[in-house]
Amino acid sequence: MSGTLYGIGLGPGDPELMTLKAHRLIASAKVVAYPAPDTGESFARSIAAGTIPHTAREIPIVVPMRVDRFPAQEIYDKASDEIAAVLATGEDVVTLCEGDPFFYGSFMYLFDRLSDRFAIEIVPGVTSLTACAAQLQRPLTSRNDVLTVIPGPLPDTEIEQKIAEAQAVAIMKVGRHLSRLRALLGRMGLLERAGYVERASLAEQKVHRLIDLEAETAPYFSMILIYKGDEAWTLPPSFSS
Amino acid sequence: MSGTLYGIGLGPGDPELMTLKAHRLIASAKVVAYPAPDTGESFARSIAAGTIPHTAREIPIVVPMRVDRFPAQEIYDKASDEIAAVLATGEDVVTLCEGDPFFYGSFMYLFDRLSDRFAIEIVPGVTSLTACAAQLQRPLTSRNDVLTVIPGPLPDTEIEQKIAEAQAVAIMKVGRHLSRLRALLGRMGLLERAGYVERASLAEQKVHRLIDLEAETAPYFSMILIYKGDEAWTLPPSFSS
Incomplete structure (x- = not known):
């Protein structure tokens, strides 16, 4: 039995605009993935920082910051492989998404690569x-x-x-x-x-x-x-x- | 010092899709207002039912259910007067809104009537x-x-x-x-x-x-x-x- 991939909307930035459901799932997460810049802090991670368990394994998906960047296929291929390996062991992976995962979000690049093989649950967020x-x-x-x-x-x-x-x-x-x-x-x-x-x-x-x-x-x-x-x-x- | 009128987005229906901020404000509310049909339960109230304190005063804004109804001015005039009277005593009023207060919501009818006289805070919700x-x-x-x-x-x-x-x-x-x-x-x-x-x-x-x-x-x-x-x-x- 494989794990479930969660795409969790965190809302616009104030951690209090996270939903109760997002909070519950993050607080009990064993594996957390999130987009991150090549330098500096991940915005998604910073919203959830107070909720992520210290014991959670973290998978940062490092996407170089460029103006109007469109994501490099390679980066998401590699991240998907890493996440798929965790899901295959039966462990869930909680993916942190700024705003809402399906509203101009980068979560779709993981979704496109993994939805044919794994159960995915989207937790909508405040846009x-x-x-x-x-x-x-x-x-x-x-x-x-x-x-x-x-x-x-x-x-x-x-x-x-x-x-x-x-x-x-x-x-x-x-x-x-x-x-x-x-x-x-x-x-x-x-x-x-x-x-x-x-x-x-x-x-x-x-x-x-x-x-x-x-x-x-x-x-x-x-x-x-x-x-x-x-x-x-x-x-x-x-x-x- | 007058109270603040809160317009609180509750999300689409699952109480767990309420934000932490909405939950906190409702759980500590002394006065709660919400739209309600003339027969049957208020959908907004039902989302927040598990969070509204038993001691809270409730102000249902009864809007008759009709197909494609546009709100009767009179109903919102009367509701605004009732809410204004509470705010004038220095008490806050927490208004429960399905979804998001400013996304096709009826909260705007209260907002239009009260924003020139009272402080208003909008708590966005999942649409x-x-x-x-x-x-x-x-x-x-x-x-x-x-x-x-x-x-x-x-x-x-x-x-x-x-x-x-x-x-x-x-x-x-x-x-x-x-x-x-x-x-x-x-x-x-x-x-x-x-x-x-x-x-x-x-x-x-x-x-x-x-x-x-x-x-x-x-x-x-x-x-x-x-x-x-x-x-x-x-x-x-x-x-x-």
Whole structure:
């Protein structure tokens, strides 16, 4: 009897935004896997750090940090082999995933390689999408709104068309595309309708109206939310920082 | 000093998919508000039932269940007055919300009425969107996919256009629109690419390929996810039930 591979959503960063189920599974894990950069700390591991048992075996999946990197097949082949070897012994493997495993997550690269051979259970997590809406203190969608989620690396023409057709828009992975996206939204007359959040729910989070943001670049974990409703939108006074 | 109004996302239904933060705030609540139907149990309350202190004062917000109901202004005016009276005494009010408060949630009706006068904190929750993807065991979005979330009550022409333009599609609030939506997806050649989930994460959940689903109607809490990728898609054998 093989073990089960768990893909565990950890939420946006605040360890308290982990689900009870994620907490239970991590706290009792014997083997824990997670994506890690080649230098510095794994973000996923840092969210769960207080919960991982000291006795757990850890399998870091080291993916070199590059701009707009797409994962090297080789790295995930090797990680899958290592995880498969554990599962084959009957032991479960708990994989830590930032946000939700199936929402723009790298867990899919393990899933694609292992789901034909092993039982997999996905534990959904709070996504950055609703975590950012919570911080901006503005409903993301209501009634019969259409919501479109757009990766920031896409070309301007495609982004512009998608925005024009939706009521609610989230632009993910803003990162080094910040200046270009801000210029685009300026041309579309939407700067005052756009909110910006980086590192949502963490101590170092930033929350701004996009029009007030002075930075020229943003971290990878940053998002722009656009509200196309009629009303003028202002951040609540508590977020004027 | 007034109290704080909390809008607490409870996740899709399984109480274990509540966040640690939601659990902590509910477990220490003195006043709890939640939407409730005019007959039968409140779904939001049922998710949190094991956590609400016996001593808590409860404020049910009774909204008559009608098909495609939009909330009566009067009901939320009255509920807001009742909640405002509690907040004014310095007591916090914890509002229970299915899923996430700002993702197609009714919490926005309280938020609209109270955010100019009281401090509000939103605790994001796991949405049905990623909970359904988890149950279907298929990534919702990856790499630079555009995701579009479409309410099922919208007209066919609009839904068809949105689907044509996205890589990943979620149709929410399927309910009584099931037959119409299935016919539409059939005409678009997407039946075999569509997964259907109702009551995700609850004991009575149903998970099917849409093409295998025999029902003609669906509950309000049901969703269709469409994957437009190249590969054929089948549910894992464990979900053939």
